[in-house]
Structure formats: structure tokens, C-alpha cells
Amino acid sequence: MSYQPIENYGVIGDLNTVALVGLNGSIDFMCFPDFDSPTIFAAILDENKGGAFKIYPESERVKHKQLYLPDTNVLLTRFLSSEGVAELTDFMPVEELYGGKELIRRVTCIQGEFNFNVECSPRFDYARAEHTAELINDYEVVFRSTGPDKTSIRLKSTVPLKLENTDVVTAFRLKKGEKADFLFEHLDCKSAEVADMESFITQSLFDTIKYWKDWVEKSNYKGRWMEIVNRSALCLKLMTSYNFGSMVAAPTFGLPEEIEGERNWDYRYTWIRDASFTVYAFLKLGYRKEARDFINWIEKQCKDIAKNDEYLSLMYALNGEKELIETELRHLEGYKRSAPVRIGNGAYTQIQLDIYGELLDSVYLYDKKVEPIAYRFWKDLSRHVDWVCDNWQRSDEGIWEVRGGKKEFLYSRMMCWVAIDRGVKIAQKHSYPLSDRWIQERDNIFNSIHVDFWDEELQAFVQYKGAKTVDAATLLMPMIRFIGPKDPQWLSTLKLIEEKLVSDFLVYRYRPNEAFDGLTGGEGTFSMCTFWYVECLSMAGELTKARLYFEKMLGYANHVGLYAEMLGLQGEHLGNFPQAFTHLGLISAALHLDKQLDDQWNKEIRDGDKRDVSDSV
Numbered sequence: 001m002s003y004q005p006i007e008n009y010g011v012i013g014d015l016n017t018v019a020l021v022g023l024n025g026s027i028d029f030m031c032f033p034d035f036d037s038p039t040i041f042a043a044i045l046d047e048n049k050g051g052a053f054k055i056y057p058e059s060e061r062v063k064h065k066q067l068y069l070p071d072t073n074v075l076l077t078r079f080l081s082s083e084g085v086a087e088l089t090d091f092m093p094v095e096e097l098y099g100g101k102e103l104i105r106r107v108t109c110i111q112g113e114f115n116f117n118v119e120c121s122p123r124f125d126y127a128r129a130e131h132t133a134e135l136i137n138d139y140e141v142v143f144r145s146t147g148p149d150k151t152s153i154r155l156k157s158t159v160p161l162k163l164e165n166t167d168v169v170t171a172f173r174l175k176k177g178e179k180a181d182f183l184f185e186h187l188d189c190k191s192a193e194v195a196d197m198e199s200f201i202t203q204s205l206f207d208t209i210k211y212w213k214d215w216v217e218k219s220n221y222k223g224r225w226m227e228i229v230n231r232s233a234l235c236l237k238l239m240t241s242y243n244f245g246s247m248v249a250a251p252t253f254g255l256p257e258e259i260e261g262e263r264n265w266d267y268r269y270t271w272i273r274d275a276s277f278t279v280y281a282f283l284k285l286g287y288r289k290e291a292r293d294f295i296n297w298i299e300k301q302c303k304d305i306a307k308n309d310e311y312l313s314l315m316y317a318l319n320g321e322k323e324l325i326e327t328e329l330r331h332l333e334g335y336k337r338s339a340p341v342r343i344g345n346g347a348y349t350q351i352q353l354d355i356y357g358e359l360l361d362s363v364y365l366y367d368k369k370v371e372p373i374a375y376r377f378w379k380d381l382s383r384h385v386d387w388v389c390d391n392w393q394r395s396d397e398g399i400w401e402v403r404g405g406k407k408e409f410l411y412s413r414m415m416c417w418v419a420i421d422r423g424v425k426i427a428q429k430h431s432y433p434l435s436d437r438w439i440q441e442r443d444n445i446f447n448s449i450h451v452d453f454w455d456e457e458l459q460a461f462v463q464y465k466g467a468k469t470v471d472a473a474t475l476l477m478p479m480i481r482f483i484g485p486k487d488p489q490w491l492s493t494l495k496l497i498e499e500k501l502v503s504d505f506l507v508y509r510y511r512p513n514e515a516f517d518g519l520t521g522g523e524g525t526f527s528m529c530t531f532w533y534v535e536c537l538s539m540a541g542e543l544t545k546a547r548l549y550f551e552k553m554l555g556y557a558n559h560v561g562l563y564a565e566m567l568g569l570q571g572e573h574l575g576n577f578p579q580a581f582t583h584l585g586l587i588s589a590a591l592h593l594d595k596q597l598d599d600q601w602n603k604e605i606r607d608g609d610k611r612d613v614s615d616s617v
Contacts, residue, residue: 003044003047003335003336004022004023004024004026004044005572005573006044006255006335006564006572006573006574006577007558007562007564007573007577008022008023008558008559009021009022009028009044009558009562009577010066010068010075010077010090010559010560010562011073011075011235011238011251011577012074012075012090012091012092012103012238013073013238013239013251014092014093014094014098014101014102015094015095015096015237015238015241015242016033016034016035016095016101016241016242016243017030017031017032017033017034017037017092018030018035018092018239018251019090019092019103020044020252020577021066021075021077021090023064023066023077024054024056024064024077025055025056025064025077025079025088026043026052026053026054026055026056027041027052027053027054027103028041028042028043028044028052029041029042029043029044029045029252030053030103031268032151032153032186033101034318035241035248035251035268035318036248036268036269036317036318037151038125038126038128038149038151039051039123039126039127040122040124040151040153041053041122041123042123042126042127042332044252044255044335045254045255045329045332045333045334045335046331046332046333046334046341049123049127049331049332049333050123050127050332051121051122051123051127052119052121053119053120053121053122053184054117054118054119055088055105055107055116055117055118055182056079056116056117057079057081057083057086057114057115057116057117058114058115058116058117058171059079059081059082059083059115061081061082062079062080062081063079063080063081064077064078064079064080065077065080066078066560067559067560068231068234068560068561069209070227071212071213071216071230071234072208072209072212072213072216072234073208073212073234073237073238074089074090074091074205074208074209074212075089075090075091075560076088076089076090077090079114081114083112083113083114084109084110084111084112084113084114084176085109085110085111085112086107086108086109086110086114086174087107087108088105088106088107088108089104089105089106089107089108089205090103090104090105091104091205091208092104092208093204093207094208094211094242095242095243096211096242097204097207097208097211098204098207101185101186101188102183102184102185102186102204103183103185104181104183104184104201104204104205105181105182105184106179106180106181106205107174107179107180107181107182108174108178108179109174109175109176109178109179110176111176112176113173113174113175113176114173115171115172115173116172116173116174116180117169117170118157118161118168118169118170118171118172118182119167119168119169120141120155120167120168120184121167122143122153122167124143124145124147124149125145125147125148125149125151126329126332126343127329127331127332128147128329128331129145129146129148129149130145130146130147131143131144131145131146131147131166132144132146132166133163133165133166133167133168135161135163138160138161139156139157139158139159139160139161140154140155140156140157140161141154141155141161141163141168142154142155142187143155143166151186152186152187152188153184153185153186153187154183154184154187155182155183155184156182156183156194156197157183158179158180158197158198159172159180160172181197181198181201183200183201212234215234215237216233216234218286218287219233219285219286219287220285220286221233221285221286221590223590223591223594224590224594224597225554225594227561228554228557228561228586228590229586229587229590229591231560231561231562232561232583233281233282233285233287233583233587235561235562235580235583236278236281236282236580236583236584236587237287237290238251239251239578240278240290240293241318243318244297244318244319244320245290245292245293245294245296246270246275246297246316246318246319246320247270247275247278247294247580248267248268248270249268249270249271249274249576249579249580249581250267250268250565250575250576250577250578250579251267251268251576251578252267252576253265253267253268253341253342253343253576254266254329254332254334254335254338254341254342254343254576255564255574255576255577256334256335256336256338256574256575257523257524257565257566257575258338258523258524258568258574259335259336259568259574260337260338261338261523262339262340263523264334264338264339264340264341264342265342265345265347265576266326266342266343266344267576267579269315269317269318269324269348270297270315270316270317270318271314271315271355272298272312272313272314272315272316272355272358272359273314273352273354273355273358273399274581274584275294275362276355276358276359276362277358277362277581277584277588278294278580279291279294279295279362279365279366280361280362280365280584280588281583281584281587281588283365283366283370284587284591285587285591288370291362291366291370292366292370292371294362295362295363295366295370295373297320298359298362298363299373299374299377299380300320301316301320302377302384303377303380311351311387311391312355312356312359312384313348314347314348314351314355315345315347316348322348323348324344324345324348325346326343326344326345326346327342327343327344328340328341328342329342347397347401350396350397350401351394351396351397352396352397352398352399352401352412353388353391353392353394353396353412353413353415353416354396354398354399354409354412354414355415356384356385356388356415356419357414357415357416357418357419357422357480358415358418359384359419360381360384360385360418360419360423360426361418361419361422361480363381363422363426364422364425364426367426367429368429372430373426375430375432378426378427378430381423382423382427382432384419385419385420385423385438386435388416388419388420388441389420389437389438389441392416392417392441392445393448394408395407395408395409396409398411398464398473399411399412399473400473400509400510407464407465407467408452408464408465409463409464409471409473410449410453410461410462410463410464410465410471410473410474411473411474411476413445413448413449413453414449414476414480414482415480416445417442417446417449417482418480418482420438420441420442420445421442423438424439424442449461449482452465453465454489455468458470458496459489459492459493459496460492460493460495460496461477461493463510469500469510469511470496470501470510471509471510472501472507472508472509472510472526472529472532472533473529474493474497475494475507475529475532475533475535475536476532477490477493478490478536478539478540479532479535479536479539485539485540485541486539486540491540494536494540497533501529502533505530505533505534505548505549505552505553506530506553507525507526507529507530507533508523508529509526509529523566523574523575524568524569524574524575525566525567526566527553527563527564527565527566527567527585528565528579528581528582528584528585529585530549530553530585531550531553531582531585531586531588531589532585533549534549534550534553534589534593535588535592535593537549538589538592538593538596539592539596541596543593543596543597546593546596547593550589550590550593553586554586556571558573562577562578562583563577563578563579563582563583563586564576564577564578564579564582565577565579565581565582
């Protein structure tokens with residue numbers, strides 16, 4: 001076995017966790033039963049120690065094709081060879097329907113005959129714990145971790161299973177029209193016995209397909225790029241916790257931003273920033289329930305923080321816990337030897353001022369488009385606005401969570417302006433008491449940005465106070481309505497960003513150096529920033545260029561329409577996968593570009609009608 005490219009994976013999930021399924025039919029990553037549980041399969045991080053669940057034909061010359069059933073998160077992997085065609089269907093019945101915590105794999109022979117091999121090698125507690133395996137009967141095996149988690153898993157099958165040490169290693173043969181089913185489930189007191197497994201799996205497959213299709217139909221997007229926008233929405237939904245309403249930034253950890261580099265982080269947490277942007281995307285698509293669930297989660301966090309007189313943390317566990325201690329899994333070699341593999345995230349101790357802006361903006365949009373927020377919630381939020389008024393001049397680590405020391409970042413300053421501005425707008429809408437200080441501090445921040453962060457020589461807004469560099473995060477400046485998209489100061493800033501950070505149309509978030517970010521090595525282009533760039537071009541009226549770059553960027557999606565965090569020099573996907581930020585950036589760019597193109601089209605029609613009337617006169 002050799003490591004598959006990150007982009008070779010499709011993703012399935014049950015709104016509790018996800019599994020990564022390779023083009024070769026191998027599940028190489030799954031935390032189980034929850035997003036932030038330890039891994040059971042982690043071969044993508046260490047092909048020898050991590051564990052995997054493989055189903056593959058014996059044939060040496062096999063072509064692979066992978067696709068989602070349209071508008072679902074049900075994944076098909078096809079095996080094509082001289083022996084015929086076979087199909088592997090992978091899905092996880094969603095929490096809302098079945099209680100979750102089940103992985104289902106169905107192998108079907110479409111044409112010809114196939115010999116298949118199965119290897120199920122769970123490795124519990126991030127491959128740190130030993131386990132036992134008990135053959136209950138020819139069709140059922142129970143795996144039990146001997147580690148601190150004490151996790152128990154049952155594998156049931158419609159073909160006989162064999163044990164080799166503590167792993168399942170077996171083979172079976174299928175003829176045309178025959179199928180084999182595998183049910184991998186969390187074994188707890190709630191686990192129900194399945195009498196007729198084939199019927200259960202068929203019914204759960206139909207129910208799961210219907211669930212996802214019904215969910216997609218709730219989208220109000222009917223634009224030019226429906227397939228990829230729907231896929232991005234489905235991906236974002238997969239990263240949303242049914243139990244808590246919070247969202248992970250990505251469902252994986254340890255996937256490198258540079259091969260053999262050290263930028264390998266754990267993204268299985270709820271970043272206030274990422275989740276707030278995701279709420280924006282859901283609201284724009286018409287998914288009110290998902291937005292409401294997250295706002296309810298935020299309301300609880302704000303209440304707890306106000307009670308303890310704390311500041312807002314930039315990230316939380318899905319259940320709202322704040323302690324996310326970072327440790328290294330030194331026994332794992334990392335993807336393509338990209339160590340260290342980290343779990344937890346030390347950035348949780350950082351103060352990042354921008355998160356207040358993203359949070360207040362999402363609440364503002366929710367209050368405007370879904371339903372008015374409660375006064376008690378507003379009282380808790382207003383304490384955060386007061387905190388921003390007191391602290392907006394502080395240095396911080398910024399949106400990119402640099403580890404080279406705090407600075408006064410433009411983006412942080414700008415989002416402090418957003419926090420107060422949206423607070424003012426919410427208060428004015430509801431006629432809540434409004435402090436004159438809020439308006440004064442909002443204006444002070446506005447003036448500070450134009451004085452302290454504008455470089456006359458560069459004719460651009462710079463990355464941080466005193467810098468001679470630009471930052472792709474500045475692309476949000478017109479998108480948050482801080483500055484007009486055609487303002488001369490903005491257009492000259494955009495021009496410098498293009499010169500310094502854009503390669504063809506792909507965008508680096510900044511030019512890394514050790515003194516600035518405290519880390520060695522480089523990184524790829526940041527896919528979310530590319531979509532921001534497209535949106536800025538669209539807002540500036542450069543629609544032909546924006547559409548060209550957007551559609552070229554769509555070509556960098558993997559075979560099933562998913563993106564990691566970054567793209568490498570050869571177009572390879574880098575960083576954790578799939579990445580929520582990238583997909584919500586895609587949705588936002590598609591929605592805005594669609595609207596601008598529609599407006600242009602309607603204008604051309606109106607102008608044409610006027611010319612026709614003039615000619616006839």
C-alpha cells in the first residue's frame with residue numbers, strides 16, 4: 001500500500017462523524033462515534049499502524065470510478081475490469097433517522113464475476129490502544145478496545161467472516177446480480193438487533209437517499225452552478241453536529257499544509273469564525289434550521305461567558321467545552337511522513353479579535369432574515385460589544401493564528417468595526433437602548449484603519465500596522481461593506497494583492513516567513529482566498545474575469561466535488577479535508593457572481609428594448 005492523494009477520497013457521514021473512502025474502496029480515516037472521538041481508522045496518517053477497512057477485488061488490472069448519487073451523501077465506488085463491473089455503496093444512516101453510529105457497505109456485482117477481499121483492521125484510540133476480537137458466529141465479530149475509551153464495535157456481514165489475530169481478513173465471490181452487505185456499528189446499550197440484515201440495509205439506503213434529496217430540495221439556489229453548490233452545501237451539512245448544532249472546521253486532523261512540513265493541525269472543532277461564515281452560507285441558501293441550531297448553540301456559549309465574565313474563545317469543542325490541549329501522536333508517521341501529527345489545538349488559548357465581528361454579523365443576518373433574537377440574548381451579546389469597545393486596539397494572533405507573536409492586524413481591526421456596527425444595527429432595529437460610545441468607537445476604528453493601515457507609498461491597506469505586506473484576508477473589506485468595491489483605495493489594494501499573492505488566479509493567504517508566523521516551511525495557495533478574490537472581482541464589475549477564474553477554480557475540485565484547505569504547486573490538495581471554509585467560500589462566490597451576471601443580463605435586455613423602441617420611432 002502507498003498513500004493515496006488527499007483528493008482521492010470521498011466522504012460519508014451521519015451528522016455525528018464522517019469517514020473518508022478512497023478510490024480503491026478503502027476507508028482510511030474515521031473518528032468514531034463522534035467527530036472529536038479518537039480514530040478507529042487512520043491509515044491516511046500512518047498506513048502501517050493507523051488501521052483501515054478495505055473491500056477490493058482480487059483482479060490486478062482494475063479501473064476505479066467514484067461518484068455520489070446525485071444530491072445525496074451516498075457514495076458509489078465502481079470497479080471495472082476484464083471480469084466485469086462491480087459496485088461498492090458506502091453510506092451512514094443519519095442521526096435524525098436511525099440514531100447514527102453505523103457505517104454500511106454494500107458490494108454488488110453488476111456484470112461478470114468477482115473475487116473480493118475484505119480487511120477490517122480497527123485501531124482504537126488513535127492507534128494507541130490494543131483490542132480484542134471475538135467471532136460471535138460466522139457472520140458477526142465484536143471488537144473491543146482495551147484502552148481507556150473501552151469502545152466496542154460490531155461488524156456484521158452476509159458473507160462468512162474470518163479472524164486473523166485481532167483483524168477480520170476474509171474473501172468472497174459474487175456473480176452477476178449478487179450482493180454482500182457489511183454493517184459496522186457502535187455497540188452500546190442502545191444497539192438494536194437486526195433480524196434481516198439485507199432488508200434493513202436496503203430500507204436504510206432508501207431512507208438515507210430520501211433524507212438527503214429532501215434536504216437539498218429546501219435550497220433556494222437555482223443558479224448556474226447548482227450541482228457544485230449543492231455538493232458544497234451537502235458537505236457543510238456533513239460537518240454539522242445533529243446533537244449540538246455546532247460545526248467542525250474540517251472533520252480530519254494532521255493532514256499537512258506542506259508535504260513533510262510541520263503545519264499539521266487538528267480542525268475537528270467549532271471555530272466561531274468558520275461556523276459564523278457557514279451560517280451565512282446556510283442562510284443565503286435558505287437553510288433556516290441549520291442557522292437556528294447554531295445560533296442556539298452560540299446563545300448558550302454567550303450566556304455561560306457572560307456569567308463567568310470571560311472573553312469569547314476563538315474555538316470550542318462541539319459540546320462547548322473550551323479546553324483543547326494540543327498533543328502530538330508521536331507513534332504515527334503522518335501523511336507521507338509529515339510529522340508531527342497533532343490532536344487538540346493550542347490556538348484555543350489565543351485571543352483573536354476578529355471573531356467578534358464574524359459572530360455579530362451572523363447574528364445580525366439571522367435576526368434580519370430568520371427571526372428576531374430574544375432580548376436576554378441581546379443583553380449577553382451587548383457585553384461582547386462593550387468588550388470590543390474596550391479592547392479593539394489590542395494586538396492579537398489574527399485570522400491565520402500565527403505563532404510568531406502578536407501584532408495589530410488589519411483584519412482584526414476591521415472585524416472589530418463589524419462587531420460594533422452590527423451591534424448598532426441590531427439595537428436600532430429593535431429600539432434597544434444604545435450607548436453613544438458604540439457609535440463613537442465604531443467611528444474611531446474606521447478612522448484608525450484609514451490612517452494607521454494605509455500605506456501611501458504602496459497605495460494599499462497593509463497586513464498589520466507598520467507592515468509593507470498585504471494579506472488575502474483584506475479581500476473581505478468590500479464584502480463586509482467596510483469600503484465600496486469600486487473605491488479607488490480598494491482597487492489599488494486589490495491590484496497589489498494580485499501582484500504579490502495571486503499566481504495565475506490562485507491566491508496565497510500571505511507570503512510566509514519564519515519571523516512572522518513562527519513556523520518553518522511553506523504552504524500552498526489557500527482555496528477559500530481564491531473564492532474571495534473571485535467575489536471581489538465580481539463586485540468590482542470585472543464579471544468576465546471573475547467567471548473565468550471561478551470556473552477554472554471549479555476544475556480543482558476532486559472527482560466528487562470536494563476541496564481540502566489548500567492547493568499545492570502541482571494542483572494537489574493539501575491540509576485538512578474536506579474544508580468548510582473552502583466550500584462556504586465557493587457558495588458565497590457562486591451566489592454573488594450569479595446575481596451580478598443576472599443583473600448584467602437584465603440590463604442588456606432593457607438596453608436592447610430601449611434601442612428597439614428608439615429604432616422604431
